Amino acid sequence: MLSIPVFVGFHPITFPNPRMTSIRPHFDNPELIRDAAFVNGEWVRSSGSTFEVTDPATGQVIAKLPDQPVAVVDEAIEAASNAFKSYRKTTTRQRSAWLRNLFNLMTENAQDLGKIVSWENGKPLAEAVGEVKYAASYFEWFAEEAPRVYGTVIQPANPSNRVFTERVPVGVCGIVCPWNFPSAMITRKAAPAFAAGCTVVLKPDSQTPLSALALAYLAQKAGFPPGVFNVVLSHTKTPEFGLKLCKSPKIRKVSFTGSTAVGKILMQQSASTLKKLSMELGGNAPFIVFEDADLDAAVAQALACKFRGMGQTCVCANRLYVQRTVMDKFSAKLANEVSKFVIGPGLQDNVTHGPLINAKAIQKVEEHVQDATEKGAKVVLAGGRLPELGDNFYAPTILSNVPSNARVNSEETFGPLCAITAFDTAEEVVKYANDTELGLASYVFSKNIDTVYTVAEALEAGMVSCNTGLFSEASIPFGGVKESGFGREGSLHGIEDYTVLKTITIGGLPERL
Template sequence: MIPKAGGLWKASHFIWKTTFIRPQFQPYVRMSSSLIRDKAYINGQWTSAKSGATYNVTNPATGEVVGTVPDMDVRDTVAAIETAYKRFQTFKKTTAKERSEKLKVAYRLILGNIDELARILTLENGKPLAESKGEIMYGASFCEWFAEECRRVQGTIVPSPFPTKKIFTLKQPIGVCGMITPWNFPNAMITRKACAAIAAGCTVVLKPAEDTPLSALALCELFDRAGIPAGVMNVVTCNRGNAPAIGKVLCESPLVSHISFTGSSAVGKILLRQSAETVKKCSMELGGNAPFIVFDSADIEVAVRSAMACKFRCAGQTCVCANRFLVQEGIHDKFVEKLTASIKQDVKIGNGMESGVTQGPLINKRAVDKVDSFVEDARKQGANVHVGGQRSSLGDTFYEPTLLSGVTSDMLVSKEEIFGPVVGIAKFKTEEEAIILANGTSAGLAGYVFTSDASQQWRVAEALEYGIVGLNEGLFSCCEGTFGGFKESGLGREGGIGYGIEEYIEVKYLCMGMK
């Protein structure tokens, strides 16, 4: 059952369908917390940059400073890589049971500190507190999941074609894993990657997004308390200026065996090129341009509620947000009317720390400028604005939830990933046309299909060139599901049975001669 708009959606923005009790908060400037750290984390030690440089982490809703962290550079990254490589020589020999127990302790510690972790996340990212709590629970689920998965990593005994030979496969951890994570899910994208690597017996050097390093450092504190050995999890913080050089050294270092990245397709391609010289295994979860297809046979209430759920969480700043709404002509006008009403009634913009807020700020002013340019482009090319369509009076980082109709494939809102709270609706006539429109992009991460026709569900789901398809469902993320894209939306898979942990494993073939 998808809850009705205005109910659970108001309270928790549909995040993983979990309801939270929302405490009242006072205006906030700087947070004092046992999980707030002002140092990076290398070899189990809280570490300053070798240069001594630091930078401020600010609240996107207010611009106020919420923390200060080291602005590290290549020298710090090389030190972290060397530490991780040295630790890998012993950590790879630990048993799966031992690693499992440590991750289970980390899981319990994360859930035991959910309120504190959620406040840190909201202060540096801006998303509403209920959403942040949902993300912390989602992130914790990967600790638990990979704690269980690591005890099921098994080789095989292969029937030999030769009477004098035995054939086996052995699975071993790949080595040091370089990771670069995004700001939109600063907790869950770390646990989805790092817990899989640690479960496999690998060590990690992670560069969190420059906008949201505090969530990464808070996780380091909890991993330390869980007894995960020094040098297994290393976090290098840096501001935007040092990020390209740090990414480059992670990709080019011969001591790093794997690169995992979540971010834009453009940056992913750079990292792939940089990793080519050392022929690294790469996991890339890249940009999306998700179609949201609504057929005439769809349950319109379900489609509208799902649109609200998948479009407006994190202010539309997720890689699996619906980006192109394709609505069949018979239901088009009614869908536009109902979705417009729901946006007006159910979206409350504001500081994510305030009670009742369902849409926080965008991550920074540059993001607002981009979204506004997309809307202006659509308006100039003839799109109709039903609600929003402008910057919010709340400040430079806020944008009004927006719905456009009459959108065409020539508009930026169709051609590129919006990453903002903008719904752009195009009308189509036939199923064949919808599939052509949906697949007409280089992206292939997620797609959504709404229809009551069971045969149509299968036809369209199989025809869509996307790694994830939601059928009459707007929220599909869970640790049990396999996450990844087709085409330029990435390589590899995260989460799921077998797939997520296999990214961090090498398969060795053993052939044993017998007398």
């Protein structure tokens, strides 16, 4: 087999040329690969135009799916609305059983589901399987939370009244998901919706729709009634699909993960029906390392945080602030570890990091690197395109002494650029960290509990992770503040966003005996 040398950081490594290798995974359960939308319990293959799903590692077409007309959204909404009438009346224990079935099915098919994620998204298989297991955990968690949606008893001033509250399902939910976690972004939203008694119309990203369709297939196998989970597909009409979900009076909630700019548009479009909204939007996470931190641990966590999915996650460290006294040491340690990355197609053995999702993503990384270096940043590790591997491959770049006015400090890169800025005091770095309209995740590293606690309190973010770069799990509330959105996914709070609080007052009762 022909091989080509690829230089990542300081170390030459060798790969079979993916342009000459057709990488189609073997699936133990080929039924997971679907070629149609899913509406009212039926697989819908609309006649007419199609769109292609490509492997970002090779550019090869891996699926052709129907580019459906906007009318299918109305059909899916109607199906979900009709299903809601009966689904909302199911017992919490019944819904819990269906959720548990779906968790079990995802777990049983984790390897195949991971291959689907890797195939359409590009992330390495081990990371993709990890995402699937994480995604499945939301069905397990909310299977346990479904019977635990409690109300309250209120003591009114009027002695002849009795007052109590209950949480009831909000109704039909429209869900719009991105490509970077094609499985987990769906389950974080759908699991609490199903648990609360809501039905769902899902629009997955057209770059990664196969994972969504596999979940629909498994939901059907798990026993969910027709119309409870609907998946609609489009590439050319995505804005029109979103508008339908926002404008329809039968959709009572919209949950969206994506950019702040698109989130604002969806909010405006939802205003006419005053829907309940959950928005998990852009991030610009600061990663703060104090001089007393365990530098080896901080480097290891920076690797896990910054380069997960090649930097294409909303909670990736975007701005690294390292105390000046240890910045050079930290930078050198980080560069040494990054230079060991094995970059290649995610389905190939031994690969640690895959491609970016498309050429536009690489262009943004390059623009941020050029801007920072022109403003005085120092190149610690020169990355760049890897055309020998494919159009979407990019070796990570590490910069130090990045000035505060660099674009990377005000814009989310969403790629493998590690931009390090020096700071001297806690007050200074908190000011840097909070100087953004976004506030999703942030990270603090120090052995001093006083520093950890006071800085964590001062950071304007929905989530602060201290001395670890990975914190997401089903039991933890996930969400942001400021222009990073509102609402929480996961945890005991996650189901609340799919319910409304109803107050019931009973009057004219006799005095208590």
